[in-house]
Amino acid sequence: KAGVTQTPRYLIKTRGQQVTLSCSPISGHRSVSWYQQTPGQGLQFLFEYFSETQRNKGNFPGRFSGRQFSNSRSEMNVSTLELGDSALYLCASSLAEGAREQYFGPGTRLTVT
Amino acid sequence: AQSVTQLGSHVSVSEGALVLLRCNYSSSVPPYLFWYVQYPNQGLQLLLKYTSAATLVKGINGFEAEFKKSETSFHLTKPSAHMSDAAEYFCAVSSGTYKYIFGTGTRLKVLA
Secondary structure (H helix, E strand, C coil), X not given: CCCCXXXXXXXXXXXXXXXXXXXXXXXXXXXXXXXXXXXXXXXEEEEEEECCEEEEECCCCCCEEEEECXXXXXXXXXXXXXXXXXXXXXXXXXXXXCCCCCEECCCEEEEEC | CCEEEEECCEEEEXXXXXXXXXXXXXXXXXXXXXXXXXXXXXXXXXXXXXXXXCCEEECHHHCEEEXXXXXXXXXXXXXXXXXXXXXXXXXXXXXXXXXXXXCCCEEEEEEC
């Protein structure tokens, strides 16, 4: 069974631009969570989607948004990029909402210049 | 509120020596606890998980962890370190709201 896939793997953007990252969960998994990883702040929870609905949200500004499609694939969008948004963005999938075990993708490395 | 504390951001051990990575948690309800490993430029791989069954949990690659409620700890151990164990290790807790809270990570260096 294929694992969690994330595209693109690497991205370079300029301040003020917006970016969309994509995540395809493991087949059969219906819950997708997003995390931001930086050297200074570590791993921080962004949001969780299940059945195309946002179920949980972390403490991030409204510039960070996401959605989930009927096939469970998810996208996250960051608008008006700031230098501090440079990070590794990780997607994790789990079988269902509330399922404790998460499986992570390889991440998307975003660099904002 | 839940939280995780990993003592030691960097740990060095000799090849063949015992690996001990420390994790203490705080949770108002019975927690689920996890250890993940991250290799450079990769995502997180689940090593093992505690879900209120046996307190001694065995994971992949020879790692194990013991849940000690009285000490609110979930330390990760491996009897004999291998060069391939060099990576960053994260402890995580999940309870109540189902969100994961991660520790700050411990970077393990294995010396030849």
